[in-house]
Each structure stands twice: as structure tokens, then as C-alpha cells.
Amino acid sequence: MSRYAKSMVLALLAAVCATPAAFADAPKPPPGSAMAGKGIATLKCAGCHNVNNDSKGSPNLKAPPFVVIAKSKLATVREVDQWLQVAHHDMPDLGLDAGQRGDIVAYLQSLSPQDPMQ
């Protein structure tokens, strides 16, 4: 294989790995991975919520920023997990499985290190 062909294959592989579909099909990380949770939040929540570790307003002004959720009373593991299993008036059914919910909870926990959820 020529050098050029090799670099084309590598570039293609990189593009495939960077797509959301490839992310969803990737092997499941151990439960409660904050890094995976951030990836899911960026894909599924960032359209409405500010999912970053700052207190800027969310794209959807009614959706609390993740740092606010992380510090709210709601943000116990059990409550967030339940919230994520139902559709709310403005919030579509997110179709998250238990592992993905665990990852999001872990990510939320990572945003509130001084006041960890229980």
C-alpha cells in the first residue's frame, strides 16, 4: 500500500470513529463513567441544556444548566435517574438505557465535587 493510500485509510477510520453513531455502538464503559456521560450529554442534552462546567445560560432558557442541576436538591442519583426515564412537557423521551443514565449521573456528580450527590 502506498503512503498516500495508508493515510487515506487512517483519515477514513478517524472520520468513522468521530461520528455519533460510532460512539453509540462503542463498547459500554463501566457503569457511571463521567467521561461517557459528558459524551452522551453533548449528543442528547446540549440542544437545550448548557452541559458544560460553567454557569452560562442554556440554549433553551427553560432548561437549567447542568451545573445548576448538579447542585440542586433534585440531583440525587435516584431522582436524576427517575427524571431521565420519563418525558416532560418540554423534554422529549430521551431513550437512555440504565448504563447511559448512570454515566450522566456520574458526569453530573463530577460537576459538583464539593457537594457530592448521594
Ligand code: HEC
Ligand atoms: C428538548 C429540550 C431538552 C432536551 C433535549 C433535554 N432537556 Fe432536560 N429539561 C428541559 C427543560 C425545558 C427542563 C425544565 C423542566 C421542564 O420544563 O420540563 C429540563 C429539566 C431537566 C432536569 C430537571 C432539572 C431540575 O432541577 O428540575 C434534568 C435532570 C434534565 N433536564 C436532564 C436532562 C438530560 C440528562 C438530558 C439529555 C440526556 C436532557 N435533560 C435533555 C429540556 C430538555
